[in-house]
Amino acid sequence: MDLLSVNGTGLSLDKLRDTLIRLEDTIIFGLIERAQFAWNPRIYEKGSFNFVDGFNGSFFEYFLHEVEAVHARVRRYQSPDEYPFTTPLPQPILPALDYPPTLHANDVNINPKLLNAYLEHIVPTLCTHADDQNYGSSATRDIECLQALSRRIHYGKFIAEAKFVADPEGYTKLIRANDRAAIERLLTAPEVEARLLRRLRRKALIYGQDITEDGTVVCSTGETATHGAGRPGKINLDLVVELYEKYVIPLTKEVEVEYLMQRLDSQQ
Numbered sequence: 001m002d003l004l005s006v007n008g009t010g011l012s013l014d015k016l017r018d019t020l021i022r023l024e025d026t027i028i029f030g031l032i033e034r035a036q037f038a039w040n041p042r043i044y045e046k047g048s049f050n051f052v053d054g055f056n057g058s059f060f061e062y063f064l065h066e067v068e069a070v071h072a073r074v075r076r077y078q079s080p081d082e083y084p085f086t087t088p089l090p091q092p093i094l095p096a097l098d099y100p101p102t103l104h105a106n107d108v109n110i111n112p113k114l115l116n117a118y119l120e121h122i123v124p125t126l127c128t129h130a131d132d133q134n135y136g137s138s139a140t141r142d143i144e145c146l147q148a149l150s151r152r153i154h155y156g157k158f159i160a161e162a163k164f165v166a167d168p169e170g171y172t173k174l175i176r177a178n179d180r181a182a183i184e185r186l187l188t189a190p191e192v193e194a195r196l197l198r199r200l201r202r203k204a205l206i207y208g209q210d211i212t213e214d215g216t217v218v219c220s221t222g223e224t225a226t227h228g229a230g231r232p233g234k235i236n237l238d239l240v241v242e243l244y245e246k247y248v249i250p251l252t253k254e255v256e257v258e259y260l261m262q263r264l265d266s267q268q
């Protein structure tokens with residue numbers, strides 16, 4: 001998160017939602033990039049590569065931890081909107097930044113659930129079931145997708161804080177009653193979710209096509225078509241919508257609920 005993205009006068013729900021809308025583009029393009037390579041299930045299988053003495057995890061796990069270790073050294077995970085998937089990670093080599101104390105202290109990190117959903121359901125549906133030996137490229141795109149998805153999902157903390165500030169009595173009563181279901185009902189905005197899913201389908205349709213210099217639309221099959229001819233693009237539109245419906249939105253709301261469950265623990 002850049003230091004200026006939280007306005008000095010408190011959290012604006014509309015501004016926070018604009019950030020989620022912008023992250024849709026990052027996520028869709030990340031999925032398009034990953035879909036250019038085969039599933040390559042071998043990179044997720046423990047022991048499939050004997051490449052590092054004493055490491056018995058998968059190629060992907062090794063790659064992910066190495067990437068997160070470098071990012072940790074440049075203080076990525078001191079940002080309140082960045083959460084790692086792996087541990088242990090080294091201490092930063094840069095001094096800490098003075099982030100505005102927007103969020104209350106909490107230990108919410110649901111990356112394990114996100115990682116499982118991504119590897120077990122999303123990648124196998126997104127990619128052709130083959131091995132094209134593009135192991136490094138596949139893992140690189142996976143990490144980019146996971147980092148964008150994690151940012152989007154954990155942004156739920158800022159959304160939840162904005163909602164709490166707007167209705168402290170309503171949320172305090174439900175938090176004290178330990179009523180997670182009621183908290184989720186209160187924070188749910190069905191019309192926002194419905195608009196999001198409609199917008200997402202259209203973005204995936206448009207982003208998944210190639211536009212030539214004369215304005216025709218070249219689909220992934222190399223055919224040319226007038227715009228919107230409905231030929232297959234570079235990504236399965238239903239998968240993008242399903243990804244949000246089944247995983248991104250529910251996990252975001254889980255982050256919101258769990259953040260709120262800890263909201264009264266720390267007085268700031």
Ligand SMILES: C=C(O[C@@H]1C=C(C(=O)O)C=C[C@H]1O)C(=O)O
Binds near residue numbers: 248
């Ligand atoms: C993120 C929000 O909270 C909930 C989660 C949403 C999502 O994950 O897209 C959308 C609306 C709400 O049900 C919000 O209110 O904007």
